[in-house]
Amino acid sequence: MAKEKDTGRKLVAQNKKARHDYLILDTYECGLVLTGTEVKSLRQGRASLADGFVQIDDHEAWLHNVHVPEYTQGTWTNHSARRKRKLLMHRIEIDKLEQKSNESGHTIVPLALYFKGGRAKIEIALAKGKKEYDKRQTLREKQDRRETERAVSAVRRRQRA
DSSP states (O other): OOOOOOOSEEEEEEOHHHHHHEEEEEEEEEEEOOOHHHHHHHHTTOOBOTTOEEEEETTEEEEESOBOOOOTTOOTTOOOTTOOEEEEOOHHHHHHHHHHHTSTTEEEEEEEEEEETTEEEEEEEEEEEOOHHHHHHHHHHHHHHHHHHHHHHHHHHHHHO
16 A cells, blocks of 8 residues: 655755845755655754755756754764755756856855655755845844734734723
């Protein structure tokens, strides 16, 4: 009997700083080529996308600097924690990303690492670096949005009472 696959999305790691430091232009979902101990380590919910980036070499997308710690019960076959990993994408997507990332100021960053239907997936984004004043403006907008939500909820609470 075939085992039913979980279709939900189980988040392993998220790169919140990327959304703060970069203006996200386009996002893509990719598969990853992983070893067995990497998958086991990811299933324990251990990974860091903080310094990660994607580079395209010979029409292949590679994920660099993502830290997947060694599996604790692993043997001599354990993986290297910061090795480069191949991304599984369609050729058209890779060509489009390569063309756009060669433009000045553009880069490709990982946003989230998760399991979907039992398979490890990564969400990457074509991004453009923000200037310092853009970051301050984004924080100000976020703070203003929070303040208006608080005010609205306070008014609703007073109306109920």
